[in-house]
Amino acid sequence: MSAAQMDAELQLSWWGRKTRESLLFATINGIIHNPQGAIAIVGLVLLVVGAVGAPLIAQHDPIAQDAAGRFLSPSTEHWFGTDELRRDLFSRTLFGLRASFAVSLISVAVGTAIGVTVGFLAGFLGGLAEAAAMRIVDALLAFPGLLAALAILNILGPGVRSIGIAIAFFTIPAFARLARAQMLAEKNKDYVLASQALGASPQRIIFRHIAINAFPPLLTQMALLMAVAVLITAALSFLGLGDNPPAPSLGGLLNVSRQYLREAWWYAVCPGAVFALLLFCLNLLSDAINEASSPYQRRR
């Protein structure tokens, strides 16, 4: 290394050095510098702020029937108008978004944790445990997502809790399969051998070394499954299988709006637009992570 190169290396900021050393940081860097990723992150930050800050941002109670009238069109007072019971639709949409985030995040997180652990262990241990786990995964994947969700709702009864469990349930096999593939790809690499030679314990190798390198592809899948989770949650609430009225949900709002299309187009269009933005951003984010984390997927 020449003196000039060494100088350049020293001049790198903390972030610059991290992006060169770590695949994870390089991936995050790649997402931010990809226009798709930037749009997705800006959109998601907006939506998350709206959902988390709903009690502060919403000027009206989402349940109180206190507006001046039914079906008021959008105005500065009621940004998304009002509904059939004189409730503010902007507040209802924000709180619906909040519920949607909560169910999807928790269930995908739980499903991911279980699925990744199963997949890593299966891949690391191999043998009979792996074969058995993967056959079960295959059988679970044979059910299309929505049908599996309906089957679980049939067992547990309708409700938000059942929807969450259903989503976690079909998140597990997808992650188990991916995590196992990652483990198989990583476990024979030199750095694993090196840590084994240094006397690292299996736990340390799996969670401190392999997991870090296997992380970006799992992140892609997580963003994608968040989109699926949001979609399924909304679809099931739309079918009337998830709500506990009067609490709002995105799917529930869309379901009721159907009956009042003649009186209030904004009833369907405004919550629908927020829902579409959410799906759109999650899908873009998933694409951006994918492009940033795998060199082969980069745009030509």
Next chain:
Amino acid sequence: MLAYVLARVLQAVPVLVLASIGVFLMLRLVPGDPAELLAGQDATQEDVDRLRGQLGLDDSLPEQYISWLGDIFQGDLGVSFARGLPVTRMLRTAIPPTLELTVAAYVVAVVVGIPLGILGGIRPRSGWDWLLSGYTLVTIGIPGFLFGIIMLWIFSVRLDWFPTFGEVSILDDPVESLRHLTLPALATGVGVAAVLARYTRTTISEVMGNDFVRTARAKGLAESRVVVRHALRNSMIPVVTVMALQVGGLLGGAVIVEQVFTRPGLGRLMVNAIQARDYLVVQSTLIILVSVFITANLAADIAYGFLDPRVRGR
């Protein structure tokens, strides 16, 4: 070829058996006594006991499973406690509308998706290709049921071109049936069309780079003939597989879209049954849908073998 088909069918059997065991166990996993659950809340003790005898709940689980499967093959799916009707009769009225919708949506998906994919694929970065990208982006953000609501608002409520609800059998009144079918079919089909279009685009743009396409052009064939006779034939093989695999997506979409347009069908049947906790009806509908799904996947495999001789050898 026969060996290939047989091998595929044999591979599908265990999946079907596993899935049917899953659906069978579903009812046994519901907390509580299945007989009491199936008899409903208003049932007397005698009703419950009679049902327990009928279901053979005192037998071992494998015995129950075998007799349940035997009943299905004899067309006996039990009686819905919520409606007091044989489940088979309820299914007989619910299946045709869903079948109509799924077939129509399939036509939409193929008619929109495949040509768009071809046009985008043979000329990357052309206007058609941009249209394809835009179309895909839109369908990612707007799922079928939301698209359905928007169409319902514009075309049925505002313009009054189509009815807002209901269904008419295609056998009774074809014109009226199609008027009821158009919007639901579009809503169910557009998402699948985007999947088909993207897939067709990828395969055809790969095929267009092959030597045999260059040869066809070099010997002076018209471009249209190069595309139709040479490129298309070779790129349709994977597309056919994807088409069959989309059946599951279409069925799931149809279940939800039926709710948008208040159409009767399997979706409405199942949703009402889940709300009424009418387990037997849900169980029967699921076993039908899952069987259709697995059969479609099998058909995809077999079609693949027919179209591509290389696959059979493996």
